[in-house]
Amino acid sequence: MQELLLPLPRHEECSHCRAQLHVCRMCLYFDTAAPQQCREPVADNVSDKQRANFCGYFQINPQAYADPSDQAADSQKLDALFEGGTSEEAAEDSSSEDELDQLFKK
Numbered sequence: 001m002q003e004l005l006l007p008l009p010r011h012e013e014c015s016h017c018r019a020q021l022h023v024c025r026m027c028l029y030f031d032t033a034a035p036q037q038c039r040e041p042v043a044d045n046v047s048d049k050q051r052a053n054f055c056g057y058f059q060i061n062p063q064a065y066a067d068p069s070d071q072a073a074d075s076q077k078l079d080a081l082f083e084g085g086t087s088e089e090a091a092e093d094s095s096s097e098d099e100l101d102q103l104f105k106k
Contacts, residue, residue: 008060010052021060024049028059 005012012021024030029040036045040057 006060008058010054020050020052022052022055022058024053024055026060026064027055027057028061029057030061030064 008022010022013019014021024037024046027038029038029043030049031037031039036043037049038045043055043057046053046055
C-alpha cells in the first residue's frame with residue numbers, strides 16, 4: 001500500500017493482481033449496511049462497487065484488503081470454535097430426534 005501515489009488515479013491497478021483500486025469496495029466510506037452502500041451522504045450512487053469509478057469522495061481504506069493468509073487463519077479459528085462436539089452429544093441428539101419422530105408420526 002505504501003508504493004501507491006495518492007490521490008489514487010481512477011485507473012490505478014494492483015501491481016500484483018492487476019485489480020482496479022479506485023473502486024467503492026476499497027473506499028473508506030464503503031459500508032454494506034448504509035444506504036447505497038456508502039456512508040458519504042452526497043456521493044452519487046455507483047451501481048458496480050467493484051469497478052473503477054469517478055467518485056470524488058473516494059478515500060482509500062487501508063483495511064479494505066484482507067490478505068489470503070489472514071483469511072485462512074480466521075477460517076482455522078472458526079473451525080476450532082465449532083469443533084468439539086462429543087459422541088455423547090451426538091447420541092443424545094439422535095435419541096431426541098427419534099422421540100420427536102415418534103411423537104409426530106402420522
